[in-house]
Each structure stands twice: as C-alpha cells, then as structure tokens.
Amino acid sequence: MAAAPPPPGRDHPPVQPVGTTATGTSPAKRAQILAGAARIFAEHGYEGASMSCIARDAGVSKGTLYNYFDSKAVLFCAFIEQCTREKLPLMFRRIDEGATLAESLEHVATALIQLIISPISLMLNRVIVSEAGNFPELAQTFWTHGPQQATSILAAWLARAPQSDLLDVPDPLFAAEQFYALCQTHIAGRARMQLPVDTSDEYIAFVARSAVRVFLNTYQRDGQRLPPLPYRATP
Amino acid sequence: MAAAPPPPGRDHPPVQPVGTTATGTSPAKRAQILAGAARIFAEHGYEGASMSCIARDAGVSKGTLYNYFDSKAVLFCAFIEQCTREKLPLMFRRIDEGATLAESLEHVATALIQLIISPISLMLNRVIVSEAGNFPELAQTFWTHGPQQATSILAAWLARAPQSDLLDVPDPLFAAEQFYALCQTHIAGRARMQLPVDTSDEYIAFVARSAVRVFLNTYQRDGQRLPPLPYRATP
Amino acid sequence: MAAAPPPPGRDHPPVQPVGTTATGTSPAKRAQILAGAARIFAEHGYEGASMSCIARDAGVSKGTLYNYFDSKAVLFCAFIEQCTREKLPLMFRRIDEGATLAESLEHVATALIQLIISPISLMLNRVIVSEAGNFPELAQTFWTHGPQQATSILAAWLARAPQSDLLDVPDPLFAAEQFYALCQTHIAGRARMQLPVDTSDEYIAFVARSAVRVFLNTYQRDGQRLPPLPYRATP
C-alpha cells in the first residue's frame, strides 16, 4: 500500500531564461565569476558544484554571484556557452595545407584527435552528456560549435578545388562525418571515460594516418589502394 | 579578506568496494531495489538521484535500502555492474552470418549501431562518463563488457576462416576498432547528447552499409573499389 | 551465518580541533548559540543532544548553527571550553582570610564544596566524564582549570607565610589534594550521581569544619589534637 507516487528524483527549477533580474554589469566581474565557475563545474560537474564554492573560488560574495547570474542553472548555461563559443572554435579554425592531399588530411586528423581529447573538450563532453536531459539547449550549442563546425569546415574543404579534383565525394558532409568518426578510433571513447590510453604523439599520428588511408581508399578519385600501415601494438 | 582556501567542491568517500555489512539477502527484494535504482539513476544520474526517491520508486523503506546496500555509492556500483555484466553482453553475442562478407558485416554494423543507441547503452554511457572521475573502476567494467567485447568478437571473426581468406587484415583488433568507429558515424555522438537524430531503420542501414563499404575498400583482399551509396540527405 | 565482524558501536569522527570553515562572526550570535547549546548539552549530554534541538533552543536555524560551528563535536568542545575557561576560575580565585588559620581553611573548604556541587560543575563533570574517551583534551582542560587550579592555589597559600610558619607541610601539593579530597566527604559523590543529599549551608559547614580539623591534626606545627565535632546525623 505504497504512499504517494509523485515526484521522482530531484527537480531542477524550470530553467529560467537568462537575464531577467540579474543586475550585475561589470564585464570584468562577470568574467571573473565565470572563471571560478569553470574551475568548479569542470572538476565537480553540475550537481557536485556548490555556489558557495564557486563564489569562494571566484573571489566574490554569493550576493554578487546572484547579481550576475539568477541561478545556478543560469550560471551553468553561461559557463557552457562561453566555453563552446569562445574556446572550441579557437582550437579548430582552418586546415593546415600539406604538400599532398594525404598530408593535408593527416594534419586535419591529427588536429581533430587532439581537439577531441583536449581537457576542455573532454570536460565539456562530460558535463553536457550528463546534463543533456536537463539542459538540452546546451547540447545543441556544444554540437553546433564543436563537431558540427569541424565537419562543416572539412566538408567545405573537401568540396573545394583543388581537393575536389582529386576526390570523388558525392556527399561531402557525410564523408566528413565518416572521417570524423574514423578519427575517434581507439582513443576518443577511452579518453571520454578517463580510461588509460596511449595519447602519445606517435600513436595519435598512427591513428590519423590510418584514418586518412581508410578514407582515401574510398573517396580518392581513380586512386590505387593505399598500403597498410605498420604500428607497434595497440596498447 | 578571503577566508582560508579549503578544498573546493565535494568529495566522494573513498569508493567502498561493495557491501560489507548489508544484511539483506532476498534476491527478489534486491532485484526490486536495483530496478528502482535503475530508473532513478538513469533519469537523474548519480548526484541527481536521492536515496529517498529510489526507496519510494522501488517500493521499499529507506531502512531496507540500506539493509541491501551499504551506501549510495555501493548501490550505484551494483547498478552499473549489473547493467554492464548482464544487459550488455546479451545484446551482442554472435555475428549473424549473411550470404556474403559484406552482408555479414552489414549485420554486424547494424547490430552495433542499434546497441550503441539503445536506451540502456546511452544511459550507461551518460552516467559512467559523468562519474568516471569518482568511480574509475565502473568505466573499466563498462568498457570491458561493452566496446571491448564487441571489438574483440569482431576481431576474432575477421581473423577466422573463411573471412580471413577474403580479407587482408594485418591488425584485426585495430581494424575492428576502426569498424566500430565507422559505425558511430553521424548517429552515435548526437544520440549520446540526446540531440534529435534520424534513427530510422533505413538510416541506420545506410550508415551500416557506408561503414562496410569504407571498411572493405581498405581491408578486402584483391577487391575492387566498391561503388558509392545513395541516401536521401543526412538530416 | 554471521556476517563480517565490523567494528561494534559508533565512532566519533576524529575530533576536529576547532572551527576551520565556519564563517559566522557575530559574537552576540555566537554567544546566543552557545547559550542554547549549554542548556541542551547540560540536560542531555553529548549523544543525547541534537543539533536541531540546539538550534531551536538558541533561536537560530540549523544553517546558522553550522555557520558558527563546523560540527556538533566542535560546538561541544567550544561549549566545554567556554565553561571551564570562563565560569570555573571565576568561582575560585582567592582565599578569604579569616582571623585564624582554621577559619581561613574553613572558608576555603566551604568555597570548594560549594564549587564542587554547583550546577555548572556537576554538569561539566557529568558530560566530561561521559565523553572523556572521545574528547580527551576536554577532560584535560577541565581538570587544569578546575581541580588543578584549586589545589595549586591552595598549595601556594599553604607554603606562604604566615601560614607556613604555623604548618608543617613538606609536600604542599599533595597536602592540598588531601584537603580537596576531604572536602568531598559525603556530599560530592552523591551530588555527582544526582542522589538526594543534604546540601544545606549547615551541613556544608560541618563537612568543611570536619575536613579542616582532620587536615590540621596532621599538618599543624606543634599543635594539639583538635577535638571532635558534633553534628546531627549524616542523612
């Protein structure tokens, strides 16, 4: 004869839209607070972070905190937005050209892998994945500024001469996503779960070359099959 | 006049291995509690779930909860372990054979994609990623029973006749990981972040076929390049 | 089928020295809380007191309680320290001189007895004795500020002229402790256990005189044996 069935789990206050009553106006203070929030959210996640902790780390009072951000949820959103909008794009902006098509793609692959396993990316991935149900718009923002931007830039590059002359890519966006997927071989999944994994430059280079080889074996126009790559054991 | 700099954020108590003093012994009740825990942990994550809530959902008192599991951390571990050990392997056990190599691989790819985006996998991925720092052994367990088992089975299959006669795969494990990575094209990342994504059987089949095509273009022995695949727009 | 033999009974967390992160700073509020704590601890002891109860009695919220004192143990220590450091010394500071040596000692004895059976002393004795195992430093503090101070002052007085001329006390500290022990005749032990006992001024005076008589019969220089004292029945 169970009692009431109702509210399972903790509820977030309905995610207030940003900036209804927050009155703080100093950009410097705002940045200072966000810096503190970044450290604490990154280390402890959303639920594990406390506003007192953030205020202390940021060097402001809790009152000031609430002058700039209406609630913990709003502060969390602002933190994620700032990271995705400001930090991610800086890490992946243009494609370093190489002497050959394969070299250029290897540069891209290496940069992608390093981006994916960078601390900031892993942290964003972690907190966003864990709070995706409560803050769906953050996942969208992250995806737009992260993976989507990366694959879009790559797709555009694939479709642009002179690369397009050497390639046969009917659907550049999908091909770019396959390339992006191949770049996640072995390393990305383990890194996201903080499992031990070889992230040496040599192994990253091997994964990158392997991804390029597999990619070009399908999408290179009239090309020969590329030879397999040697590497000492995947640890 | 900032105060002392005490450690920011909360800490988990050293993750107790598993129950030491719990006295509950009824398997049915234990399963009942784990079922409730599953619902709440899955929806709210570790920090977001409350023991009161789990007890209510499971239909037992909090005292009973603690008779079966010494702490929230222990309950969480038991829940993850049960899911990874019991649920995951059931979903990916053998490779359905098809008429051709490509058909067999397409079966594998389809099964993998469906496994990856199954609610149970997504949920496990979410909670494990978000708590990987606090419960590292759970990440290891999940990886061992999930992705690692999948790639191991696939690698073994690739190295076994008659497939091995048709293929040229010097490093089957790495190749299997590339195949696994290719299967995550477009869908997996978005699903993990609960972003809207086409998970229709048709699109999954397309991604699977595309993965197989790219894979075989590299690893098929003496094969011709496979033709590109048509699909209506990646949404 | 007994389970593991985990440690029986509860343990106190390692007795934290004193507040580390408490942020409350208002001395008035702190005193207000300590007053409430005093009432509850005095009546119910350490284990029997609850923080909710202390907060209610002090007229503050539980949050405020924890702003001023990091934990129950810290609050308890602060309460004991305050009582021993502030209350006890005030009650026994100097020796009222009388016309004769015996009169002076009777003043001392009377004051000692009244101190020992004062509510504050009895309460401190009670809670410290019961928690001596968990808070050893509190017992030390109490002893230093209570009995030890009393006997030290008395010993110094005994060794100082003109008393020293009238006495023959080779070991003043031990003699003072004997005097202190004699002052506890009949009354002190019963009072500590809250047993009914005659604490009238007359009976206290009788016990004091009896103690002085026995003391001087040993330590008075060249004195005659003092005659016995009449008193109507020890109840």
Add this chain to the structure above:
Amino acid sequence: MAAAPPPPGRDHPPVQPVGTTATGTSPAKRAQILAGAARIFAEHGYEGASMSCIARDAGVSKGTLYNYFDSKAVLFCAFIEQCTREKLPLMFRRIDEGATLAESLEHVATALIQLIISPISLMLNRVIVSEAGNFPELAQTFWTHGPQQATSILAAWLARAPQSDLLDVPDPLFAAEQFYALCQTHIAGRARMQLPVDTSDEYIAFVARSAVRVFLNTYQRDGQRLPPLPYRATP
C-alpha cells in the same frame, strides 16, 4: 521571534518497568545477552550503543534480544543492576586484618583505591553519572552496592572491638566517609576522567598510607601524631 518552545532534546521512552512482556526464560541466554550488552555499553555508553551491535556481539538475533528485554532502557538497567549487584560486592567483602591497626587500615585503603580505579568501577561510574538524570534508580542501586556498602562495612569494623578500643570515633559512618574521601586523593578524580595518572602499586601504597596517617592523627585514641611520609614527587 522564537518559534515554538517545546520539546528540547531527545526523550527517552518512559522507563518501562522491567518485565512486562519479555518472554525469554533461558537464564543462559539472558546471561549471554547481558555479557554482550556489558561490552558494548561499557565501551560506548548508553546513547552510543546500538541494539544491533549488542545483538551481534552477544551472538543472538535482535528478536531474541527483545524477547528477553523489552527495550534498550530495560536492558541497560539490567546490565547496571547486574554489575552493581554481582561484580562490586565481590571486590570488597571483608577487611584483611593486619598486625596493627594502621596495617589493617592500609589494607582497607589499598583495596578501596584499587576498587575505585578498577575498570568495572570506572565504567559504571561513567555510564551512571552520564545517565543519572534519565535513570535515577540506577544511581541509587550503584551507590548502595558500591560506596555505601564499603563505608558501612568500614564503619561497622571501626565500631567493633578490638579497633574501637584503640580509636575515638563518635560518628563511625561519617569517619568512614572521610576515610573513603581520603582514599580518593589525587588518583580517583583523574582516573574517572581518563587523565594520565600514576597508578603504580607504589603510588597507591603511598596514597593509602597517607590516608591512614591523616585519619589516625584525628581518630586514634590517645595516640601520638604520626610522622609525615616521604614520597617522590606526585607526578
């Protein structure tokens, strides 16, 4: 603007009179339970002991515990009663006669000191003092079987020939209490608070002789003043 004033502190259930519904009848089991209760109560006090712990330590189930004792309070009372009635008297039953009056009294004093600082006495003193407010009858029982019995026996001995011929003790009971008080010099108070104190046989003998000397200097009939006693510093 304080809220409601009401129930301060935790309340004990009205101390149920023993044996209303308890149905256990095996004396062996009862003794077994009391033995477990003794260990736990002695170590953790009344509030700090848990019935589960006692049941485990005694090797019985909690159900059996409640078959023999209606409540924790009843069990505690039974434990104290048993200790005071059975253990204490065994430790102080008769007075060992010596060649002289002083020798006999020194035997008594030594035995008293050792009784007072015996673990069982200290433990009983501790738990009874701390719970005297909640269980007043236990304090009475302890006092009757402990200090009161000791002083009564001593008073009777003092009043009995041949001692009475050598002494001049108008009020033997009060004199016995003074003797009892003198025996507590230096050691007893510190031991009750678990403070470090010299309890060597030599120091106990010194305290005993000192007590006897002071006692006889007052109560010995026509005797000379006894000389002071040397001892190396009271540590």
Add this chain to the structure above:
DNA sequence: AATGAATGAGGTTTCATTCAT
C-alpha cells in the same frame, strides 16, 4: 553594487522496534 549571515528544505545514513516466517 557588494557583502555574507541567515534560512529551511532536503541530502545520506542510523537505529529502536516490530512481526511474518
């Protein structure tokens, strides 16, 4: 605008006691 003391609901966990087996 900035502070931080105050709040009180809610977190995890313990425990005396009951009762079906």
Add this chain to the structure above:
DNA sequence: TATGAATGAAACCTCATTCAT
C-alpha cells in the same frame, strides 16, 4: 522460541537562495 528483514522517525549536515547592511 528464534530469527532478521522491514520500517520510518530522526540524526547530522549541505546548499541554493534571500536580504539587511
């Protein structure tokens, strides 16, 4: 009679949020 799983009240403590200064 003996068991120990189940209960739910209450323990200590935290934290997002408010508001007087």
